[in-house]
Amino acid sequence: MGNKISAEEAKSKRLSLRLRRSRKHAEQEIKLLLLGAGESGKSTIFKQMRLLYGEGYSDSDRARLRPFLIGNVIDGALVALSAGDALGIELTDDSAKEAAKVIRGLDNTRSLTEDVASAITTLWDDEDFKRIYKERSTFQIQDTWSELVEKLRDFPEWGGAEWVPSMEDVILARVRTTGVVDEEFIVKDVKVRMLDVGGQRNERRKWIHCFENVTSVIFVASLSEYDQVLFEDATQNRLKESLSLFKETINSRWFKSSAIILFLNKVDLLEEKLVKRGIPLNESGLFPGAPSGKDLDMAIEWYTDEFEAQRSNPRKQQIFTHVTCATDTEQVDTVMRLTSEHVLRVNLNAANMLR
Numbered sequence: 001m002g003n004k005i006s007a008e009e010a011k012s013k014r015l016s017l018r019l020r021r022s023r024k025h026a027e028q029e030i031k032l033l034l035l036g037a038g039e040s041g042k043s044t045i046f047k048q049m050r051l052l053y054g055e056g057y058s059d060s061d062r063a064r065l066r067p068f069l070i071g072n073v074i075d076g077a078l079v080a081l082s083a084g085d086a087l088g089i090e091l092t093d094d095s096a097k098e099a100a101k102v103i104r105g106l107d108n109t110r111s112l113t114e115d116v117a118s119a120i121t122t123l124w125d126d127e128d129f130k131r132i133y134k135e136r137s138t139f140q141i142q143d144t145w146s147e148l149v150e151k152l153r154d155f156p157e158w159g160g161a162e163w164v165p166s167m168e169d170v171i172l173a174r175v176r177t178t179g180v181v182d183e184e185f186i187v188k189d190v191k192v193r194m195l196d197v198g199g200q201r202n203e204r205r206k207w208i209h210c211f212e213n214v215t216s217v218i219f220v221a222s223l224s225e226y227d228q229v230l231f232e233d234a235t236q237n238r239l240k241e242s243l244s245l246f247k248e249t250i251n252s253r254w255f256k257s258s259a260i261i262l263f264l265n266k267v268d269l270l271e272e273k274l275v276k277r278g279i280p281l282n283e284s285g286l287f288p289g290a291p292s293g294k295d296l297d298m299a300i301e302w303y304t305d306e307f308e309a310q311r312s313n314p315r316k317q318q319i320f321t322h323v324t325c326a327t328d329t330e331q332v333d334t335v336m337r338l339t340s341e342h343v344l345r346v347n348l349n350a351a352n353m354l355r
């Protein structure tokens with residue numbers, strides 16, 4: 001390769017230089033904290049921020065995600081196969097049975113060979129496996145698994161030894177956050193310090209270390225998990241957990257003077273689940289007040305009301321809500337520009353009131 005650098009690397013270098021220059025000129029500074037339950041999409045927003053307003057992802061940054069993405073595709077296949085056993089759905093086709101044997105027989109190194117890649121795509125195309133996948137709300141498989149498996153059809157260009165993940169792969173990868181990740185970005189001349197935390201229950205005790213001087217909390221809630229249970233507790237519905245976590249967060253003394261932003265995320269998956277697959281909002285039986293139809297706008301309105309109802313002092317607290325698809329870079333760009341403008345305005349008003 002010599003001294004040649006890729007287009008993505010050159011772009012990343014240019015961005016980094018621009019970032020350093022603009023940091024010097026940024027006049028205002030805000031601290032944004034991403035909170036929300038596990039898998040709601042916090043890190044996906046954070047990755048988009050790094051891509052849009054930060055140092056981006058160099059070839060080596062993206063290459064580091066290879067084992068995670070490979071783990072993602074293999075784990076999904078294993079989880080679905082076990083779910084098939086639990087659900088009593090048998091694979092009847094001989095090539096699917098053979099593929100299942102290959103996946104189940106993987107050792108700890110779990111390398112993505114030609115055989116493994118082809119076994120996963122064989123399963124993905126199998127009719128019985130599709131029946132298992134249809135029941136995916138009842139087991140823990142990552143939302144972007146099917147998109148990654150579609151890419152695997154291009155093995156070895158995707159997933160092989162020479163492969164470097166693309167920016168799209170970076171966004172689709174699922175890496176559970178542990179601890180706190182902290183970075184600075186420049187959005188329209190505003191220095192934004194953003195903190196991303198892990199959302200699963202055992203991660204939340206670390207949150208308090210980030211609470212000092214927060215200008216704004218961005219609470220990320222998934223719109224598509226109304227019929228799913230938590231990864232860490234199979235007795236708890238994901239939406240119930242998200243609502244009670246939101247309640248605890250916005251009514252906490254730490255955020256009395258912080259702007260509260262709510263991202264109702266994964267709208268693409270809500271559309272797929274509610275509108276295309278016709279799974280009603282009250283599928284779990286826990287939300288009898290939810291609209292029963294397939295109307296997307298009505299569903300979003302209901303979600304907004306449910307979250308707003310968690311405020312203990314609605315007259316004093318405004319929530320700024322956005323419907324988002326965190327995997328869509330352009331949409332996150334628009335939403336984040338609006339969000340930082342809003343946060344600055346709220347901050348300015350609060351400062352004026354103190355005068």
Ligand SMILES: Nc1nc2c(ncn2[C@@H]2O[C@H](COP(=O)(O)OP(=O)(O)OP(=O)(O)O)[C@@H](O)[C@H]2O)c(=O)[nH]1
Nearest residue numbers: 038039040041042043044174177198199266325326
């Ligand atoms: N289709 C779709 N997938 C999304 C969206 N937002 C996030 N995802 C995917 O959902 C998975 C989980 O997202 P993360 O950003 O890792 O979730 P998180 O909130 O950081 O999770 P923790 O770190 O465990 O708290 C990833 O595979 C993302 O690619 C979305 O709007 N649409």
Ligand SMILES: [Mg+2]
Nearest residue numbers: 042043176177
């Ligand atoms: Mg995360």
